[in-house]
Amino acid sequence: MTKDSKPLKTGPDGHRLSVIVPTLNEAACIGTVLDGLLETGGFEELLVVDGGSDDGTQAIVEERGVQLLRQSRPGFGPGLYEAFETATGDLLCIVDADGSHNWQDLPRMRATINDGYDYVLASRYCGQFKYRGIGRWPWSTSNDDTLLHEFGNLSIVFLAKLLHGYPLSDVMMGLQMWRRSIFDVIQLEEESQAFEAEFKLRVHHAGFKMAELSSVEHPRIGGEAKLNAWTDGLATARVLFREWKRSGWRRGPKSR
Numbered sequence: 001m002t003k004d005s006k007p008l009k010t011g012p013d014g015h016r017l018s019v020i021v022p023t024l025n026e027a028a029c030i031g032t033v034l035d036g037l038l039e040t041g042g043f044e045e046l047l048v049v050d051g052g053s054d055d056g057t058q059a060i061v062e063e064r065g066v067q068l069l070r071q072s073r074p075g076f077g078p079g080l081y082e083a084f085e086t087a088t089g090d091l092l093c094i095v096d097a098d099g100s101h102n103w104q105d106l107p108r109m110r111a112t113i114n115d116g117y118d119y120v121l122a123s124r125y126c127g128q129f130k131y132r133g134i135g136r137w138p139w140s141t142s143n144d145d146t147l148l149h150e151f152g153n154l155s156i157v158f159l160a161k162l163l164h165g166y167p168l169s170d171v172m173m174g175l176q177m178w179r180r181s182i183f184d185v186i187q188l189e190e191e192s193q194a195f196e197a198e199f200k201l202r203v204h205h206a207g208f209k210m211a212e213l214s215s216v217e218h219p220r221i222g223g224e225a226k227l228n229a230w231t232d233g234l235a236t237a238r239v240l241f242r243e244w245k246r247s248g249w250r251r252g253p254k255s256r
C-alpha cells in the first residue's frame with residue numbers, strides 16, 4: 001500500500017465483493033439492473049465492463065456514477081478478463097446486464113462462500129420439484145429459456161457430468177460468485193460464451209469446493225440476446241471435449 005492509498009472497504013464478513021456487469025448494447029436493460037443492484041446492495045464494488053456499445057449504454061452507466069471499464073479487446077471472455085484485473089475484491093461475481101439474473105440471490109451466494117466454499121453457482125435446474133414450473137418448463141426455474149436453449153443447456157450439463165463428473169446442475173448460467181484466489185491456480189483463455197464451460201470445468205478439475213443454489217432466471221427486460229444458440233452451443237461442446245482431453249480424460253479432480 002502506498003502512503004496515500006486508503007485501505008479498501010470490506011464487509012462485516014471481512015470480504016470485499018466486486019460485482020462485474022458485462023454489457024454490450026443493453027440500453028433497454030442496464031438502468032433497471034444497476035438501480036436494482038444499488039438498491040439491494042450487499043457488495044463493496046460495482047464495475048460495468050462494456051464491449052463497445054453504441055446504443056447509449058455507456059451514458060446510462062455514467063449517469064449513475066457507476067464505474068465503467070471500456071474493454072480494449074472485443075469479445076465476452078476478453079471483457080471479463082479485463083474486468084477481473086480491474087476489480088479490487090477478493091470475492092468476484094458476475095451479474096448480466098439484461099435483467100435475467102436474480103441479483104437478490106447475492107447475499108445467499110455470499111453466505112455460501114462464507115460457509116467455506118470457493119465457488120457458488122445460481123442454478124436454473126436444481127430447485128425442489130415443487131418449486132419448479134416457475135419457469136416455462138416443469139423441470140426448471142428459468143423464464144428465459146426457449147425450448148432450443150433448454151435442450152442445449154441440459155445436453156451440455158449431461159455431457160459435463162458424463163465426461164467430467166461435473167458436480168453441479170447448470171453449466172451455462174452466468175450468475176456466479178467465487179474467491180479470487182482461484183485464479184492463483186487456474187488460468188482462463190476462452191473468448192466466446194463457452195467461457196462459462198471452461199471456467200466451471202477448470203474450477204472443478206482443480207479440486208475447488210463448488211456449491212450451487214436454486215435461482216430463478218427472468219426473461220430479458222428488452223433488447224436482443226448476444227448469445228447465438230448454435231455457434232455458442234457448438235463452441236461449448238468443443239470446450240467440453242477439449243477440457244476432457246486437457247484433464248487427462250479424467251472424470252474428476254486430481255486429489256490436491
Ligand SMILES: Nc1nc2c(ncn2[C@@H]2O[C@H](COP(=O)(O)OP(=O)(O)OP(=O)(O)O)[C@@H](O)[C@H]2O)c(=O)[nH]1
Pocket residue numbers: 021022023024025026049050051071074075076077079080095096097098100144193220224225226227
Ligand atoms: N463486455 C461485454 N459484454 C458482453 C459481450 N457479449 C455479451 N455481453 C453481455 O453479456 C451478458 C450475457 O449476454 P446475453 O446476450 O444475455 O447472453 P445469454 O444470457 O447467454 O443469452 P440469452 O439467454 O439469449 O440472453 C449480457 O449482459 C450482454 O450484454 C461482449 O462482447 N462484451
Ligand SMILES: [Mg+2]
Pocket residue numbers: 096098100220225
Ligand atoms: Mg441473457
